[in-house]
Amino acid sequence: MFDVGCFRRSRRSEKGSVLIIVLWVxxxxxxxxxxxxxxxxxxxxxxxxxxxxxxxxxxxxxxARYVGYVLQNFATNGAMPxxxxxxxxxxxxxxxxxxxxxxxxxxxxxxEPYFSLIDEASKLNLNTANTNTLSYLPNxxxxxxxxxxxxxxxxxxxxxxxxxxxxxxxxxxFETVDELRLVYGADVGFLAGEDVNRNGVLDASEKDxxxxxxxxxxxxxxxTVYTREPNFHSDGGSLTNVNTIRNQTxxxxxxxxxxxxxxxxxxxxxxLYTHPRGNTTPQNQVRTFTSILDFAVRCRSAGMSAxxxxxxxxxxTISTNSYFRGRVNINTASGDVLTALFEGLTxxxxxxxxxxxxxxxxxxxxxxxxxxxxxxxxxxxxxxxxLTALRRGDYITTRSFQFTADIAAVGxxxxxxxxxxxxxxxxxxxxxxxxxxxxxxxxxxxxxxxRQTLVANNTQ
Numbered sequence: 300m301f302d303v304g305c306f307r308r309s310r311r312s313e314k315g316s317v318l319i320i321v322l323w324v325x326x327x328x329x330x331x332x333x334x335x336x337x338x339x340x341x342x343x344x345x346x347x348x349x350x351x352x353x354x355x356x357x358x359x360x361x362x363a364r365y366v367g368y369v370l371q372n373f374a375t376n377g378a379m380p381x382x383x384x385x386x387x388x389x390x391x392x393x394x395x396x397x398x399x400x401x402x403x404x405x406x407x408x409x410x411e412p413y414f415s416l417i418d419e420a421s422k423l424n425l426n427t428a429n430t431n432t433l434s435y436l437p438n439x440x441x442x443x444x445x446x447x448x449x450x451x452x453x454x455x456x457x458x459x460x461x462x463x464x465x466x467x468x469x470x471x472x473f474e475t476v477d478e479l480r481l482v483y484g485a486d487v488g489f490l491a492g493e494d495v496n497r498n499g500v501l502d503a504s505e506k507d508x509x510x511x512x513x514x515x516x517x518x519x520x521x522x523t524v525y526t527r528e529p530n531f532h533s534d535g536g537s538l539t540n541v542n543t544i545r546n547q548t549x550x551x552x553x554x555x556x557x558x559x560x561x562x563x564x565x566x567x568x569x570x571l572y573t574h575p576r577g578n579t580t581p582q583n584q585v586r587t588f589t590s591i592l593d594f595a596v597r598c599r600s601a602g603m604s605a606x607x608x609x610x611x612x613x614x615x616t617i618s619t620n621s622y623f624r625g626r627v628n629i630n631t632a633s634g635d636v637l638t639a640l641f642e643g644l645t646x647x648x649x650x651x652x653x654x655x656x657x658x659x660x661x662x663x664x665x666x667x668x669x670x671x672x673x674x675x676x677x678x679x680x681x682x683x684x685x686l687t688a689l690r691r692g693d694y695i696t697t698r699s700f701q702f703t704a705d706i707a708a709v710g711x712x713x714x715x716x717x718x719x720x721x722x723x724x725x726x727x728x729x730x731x732x733x734x735x736x737x738x739x740x741x742x743x744x745x746x747x748x749x750r751q752t753l754v755a756n757n758t759q
């Protein structure tokens with residue numbers, strides 16, 4: 300006999316199963332839709348980041364051209380462009396913004412980067428500095444300083460065993476600072492120090508290894524290979540070589556043409572120094588100037604004022620070389636670089652530190668008196684041991700012709716971070732790029748303040 304109740308229960312069970320299947324199908328379709336929607340969201344964000352990265356790349360190229368313009372117009376006759384003459388932080392290029400990561404010339408400890416161009420002449424040149432000078436740099440060792448000279452030496456003699464490293468020393472001048480990685484005994488920690496991202500400050504993400512609360516940069520922050528100063532005018536004209544002037548009239552003409560006060564007495568005093576027996580001085584008794592600083596000090600000792608010497612400083616030389624290499628700019632060099640230079644010449648730590656502090660104080664208090672090299676005479680005094688050592692050779696200058704533009708950029712909404720370091724050279728009159736290195740891999744380097752500013756602007 301047919302059971303109607305059982306049939307009805309079976310039908311309801313089938314309908315319930317269908318409903319469950321339909322619900323599962325719906326849930327599956329919704330899940331698939333959400334999955335693809337989420338994927339498209341990530342793809343949209345990735346595409347946006349790629350666009351921002353491209354914008355940042357193009358902004359860096361634009362910033363490089365901007366730096367070339369700045370150097371062409373404001374770095375004339377070896378001058379360091381002033382921050383009032385160009386924008387170094389947050390410069391807008393399209394939807395992107397760029398920063399020029401620099402170094403604070405005061406040497407003050409800060410948690411935020413300093414933005415500016417970097418003067419390569421503020422550093423020691425790896426190809427000209429001697430072992431003593433290099434060894435006095437912070438955290439430097441005499442052995443590694445000697446290894447640097449061994450690497451660049453051209454006499455064919457090698458004192459270090461490179462066979463275990465699988466290559467031989469170069470036995471030629473350094474072409475880039477990063478070549479230091481190949482020198483025997485080098486490692487990234489030694490070269491970069493605590494400044495892992497090389498922005499000149501101790502960021503929150505970097506370790507203060509000696510717990511002194513200050514950044515201890517590695518060797519890379521103190522050295523260069525690019526310092527080259529032309530021994531001619533920017534238009535190609537010749538300078539007056541004071542070591543080849545053979546009569547008093549030559550000095551008189553120089554001083555008169557440049558508007559030096561009391562030119563006759565100044566010319567007589569300088570001529571009597573170079574020719575102690577006047578016009579009858581034998582050639583082997585003619586005195587020459589050992590450096591441009593030596594000539595500057597002689598002029599001051601002859602009664603010439605600092606302002607008068609500044610009038611002739613850009614027109615004189617003591618050499619027939621086309622270029623000078625390795626001079627350190629005393630207007631921009633850090634205290635560590637100056638101290639290392641002075642100690643390398645005098646081997647006297649206390650005297651070198653005292654001289655460095657005197658120069659730094661003078662620079663800070665007399666920013667408008669740094670136009671010519673003679674200011675070091677006024678800062679140290681004629682009898683200073685460091686001044687005496689500097690006069691014996693061609694070590695310092697007040698002019699710069701190579702600059703680093705360490706350009707960091709972000710696209711719209713602070714995305715697409717990029718960073719590229721450029722080395723510019725204007726020693727031939729026209730800015731040109733000598734070196735280019737992508738530093739994006741080192742991570743965020745423009746500070747927390749810039750990040751917060753970008754976030755705030757993007758949420759308004």
